[in-house]
Amino acid sequence: MTAALDIDRVSHSFGSVAALTDVSLHVPRGGFTALLGVNGAGKTTLFSLITRLYDNTSGTIRVAGHDLRRAPRQALARLGIVFQSRALDADLSVRQNLAYHAALHGIGRAEARVRIAEVLDQAGLTDKGGDRVSALSGGQTRRAEIARALIHRPDILLLDEATVGLDVKSRAEVLALTRRLIAEQGVSALWATHIMDEIQPDDDLVILHQGQILRRGRASDIAGRQGLTQAFLSLTGTPA
Amino acid sequence: MSGDRAFPAAAWATAFLGIARRETLRFVNQRGRFLAALVRPLVWLFIFAAGFRAVLGLSITPPYQTYVLYEVYVTPGLCAMIQLFNGMQSSLSMVYDRDTGAMRTLLVSPFPRWFLLASKLVAGVLVSIIQVYTFLAIAWFWDVQPPPWGYLAVLPALILSGLMLGAMGLFLSSTIRQLENFAGVMNFVIFPMFFASSALYPLWRMGESSTLLHDISAVNPFTHAVELIRFALYLQVNWLSLAVVLGFLAGFFAGAVFMYDPSKGLWTRRKGKA
Numbered sequence: 074m075t076a077a078l079d080i081d082r083v084s085h086s087f088g089s090v091a092a093l094t095d096v097s098l099h100v101p102r103g104g105f106t107a108l109l110g111v112n113g114a115g116k117t118t119l120f121s122l123i124t125r126l127y128d129n130t131s132g133t134i135r136v137a138g139h140d141l142r143r144a145p146r147q148a149l150a151r152l153g154i155v156f157q158s159r160a161l162d163a164d165l166s167v168r169q170n171l172a173y174h175a176a177l178h179g180i181g182r183a184e185a186r187v188r189i190a191e192v193l194d195q196a197g198l199t200d201k202g203g204d205r206v207s208a209l210s211g212g213q214t215r216r217a218e219i220a221r222a223l224i225h226r227p228d229i230l231l232l233d234e235a236t237v238g239l240d241v242k243s244r245a246e247v248l249a250l251t252r253r254l255i256a257e258q259g260v261s262a263l264w265a266t267h268i269m270d271e272i273q274p275d276d277d278l279v280i281l282h283q284g285q286i287l288r289r290g291r292a293s294d295i296a297g298r299q300g301l302t303q304a305f306l307s308l309t310g311t312p313a
Numbered sequence: 314m315s316g317d318r319a320f321p322a323a324a325w326a327t328a329f330l331g332i333a334r335r336e337t338l339r340f341v342n343q344r345g346r347f348l349a350a351l352v353r354p355l356v357w358l359f360i361f362a363a364g365f366r367a368v369l370g371l372s373i374t375p376p377y378q379t380y381v382l383y384e385v386y387v388t389p390g391l392c393a394m395i396q397l398f399n400g401m402q403s404s405l406s407m408v409y410d411r412d413t414g415a416m417r418t419l420l421v422s423p424f425p426r427w428f429l430l431a432s433k434l435v436a437g438v439l440v441s442i443i444q445v446y447t448f449l450a451i452a453w454f455w456d457v458q459p460p461p462w463g464y465l466a467v468l469p470a471l472i473l474s475g476l477m478l479g480a481m482g483l484f485l486s487s488t489i490r491q492l493e494n495f496a497g498v499m500n501f502v503i504f505p506m507f508f509a510s511s512a513l514y515p516l517w518r519m520g521e522s523s524t525l526l527h528d529i530s531a532v533n534p535f536t537h538a539v540e541l542i543r544f545a546l547y548l549q550v551n552w553l554s555l556a557v558v559l560g561f562l563a564g565f566f567a568g569a570v571f572m573y574d575p576s577k578g579l580w581t582r583r584k585g586k587a
Binding site for chain 1 (some may be wrong): 319322323324325327328329330332334335338339342343414415417418419420421422423425428429574
């Protein structure tokens with residue numbers, strides 16, 4: 074079976090500054106992979122390459138087996154993305170936002186109505202569909218962002234620091250929602266974060282630092298006896 | 314939808330209608346924007362034109378068959394002004410969307426980028442046409458009364474001029490790095506374009522005071538948008554203006570698509586501002 078996401082030897086630079094060097098990673102179908110790195114490690118640049126906001130000129134990126142350069146349409150149709158910054162239109166209702174994003178994937182209005190009800194239910198926002206996004210709490214907004222990313226039934230969710238700026242309770246809700254989607258829907262997730270607490274011992278973990286992958290494997294194996302924070306510190310020499 | 318090699322025609326229509334619907338909803342939700350778009354040309358028509366009527370004598374100038382009031386002369390220019398400001402407003406919202414992240418959700422759609430940009434452009438033009446017709450309806454009560462068929466004949470001209478000015482806004486939005494820089498666009502693009510054009514005075518009159526200004530105005534694409542609208546309102550076609558508008562439309566749109574292309578434009582070099 075093809076992987077949900079396969080990245081092979083991808084590099085990217087901004088002028089003379091190397092942002093990513095020879096990055097390879099693999100997200101299996103139905104898997105949760107945590108991408109751990111401090112701010113500036115290259116996580117957002119990697120996401121921009123996967124979503125084709127930046128052009129990938131070295132190495133290959135495959136989404137559900139589709140090469141992003143050769144078949145961008147098929148690859149992007151299988152990606153669901155939650156960006157670090159707000160991407161919903163604050164002046165529109167949650168339902169109007171979801172309808173807009175369904176349209177951006179060519180989903181007709183009748184089908185969109187069914188899917189909107191479905192993703193609102195999954196995100197626990199059924200009673201918030203008619204509310205303006207500006208009236209939602211931070212946690213509800215992030216869950217609405219996840220609902221938006223699910224509207225076209227993607228194979229993989231990319232979540233770039235999805236819990237930034239949220240309180241502890243909202244953070245836990247967003248993370249629990251993502252894990253539930255993996256368990257119940259079989260969707261895969263690449264979860265970029267700099268918060269150690271969000272990683273569980275059984276998770277696949279990739280540590281990205283200064284544009285390079287330092288370690289990958291089971292989180293508990295990387296943590297060893299010293300614990301994840303200490304392991305991260307000794308690998309990077311930087312507090313997370 | 315996922316997995317299709319090519320989208321069926323209905324999916325393209327759905328995507329376009331979705332983008333158009335969002336633009337319309339945003340417009341409806343921002344009533345101040347509609348009022349501002351309407352008040353601006355009306356102030357020019359009711360105050361500026363009334364004041365200049367006595368000062369600016371106009372000889373018979375095509376497409377007019379006779380002497381016309383200054384209000385009549387200036388109205389096509391004000392229609393184009395609505396579209397110019399609307400194009401800049403769309404451009405401003407593109408920069409805002411880019412800063413907040415909403416732009417990324419548009420650009421990561423599986424539809425081709427040229428199609429997404431074109432849909433956004435056309436949606437913006439539809440909004441500007443509603444504004445222009447509302448303005449023309451009010452101007453009718455101010456004795457600006459072109460032939461009845463002129464209201465229909467002007468529609469293609471408004472579409473083309475709106476597309477050209479919108480494409481210019483789209484192109485400019487791709488070059489603006491920060492929202493704060495947008496004030497510069499007002500000073501260096503909108504005002505010079507508007508004043509160095511045939512919107513407020515005929516080119517021949519400009520030539521009487523400055524040949525250089527006349528020549529600049531003659532090549533200003535905004536002049537040709539104005540003339541295209543002016544001639545169409547009086548059931549004529551200004552072929553030169555039509556050609557210039559089409560040429561600039563193609564140029565600006567190609568430039569915008571290039572600039573928003575992940576492999577070519579400035580977008581890819583703008584670290585952390587995707």
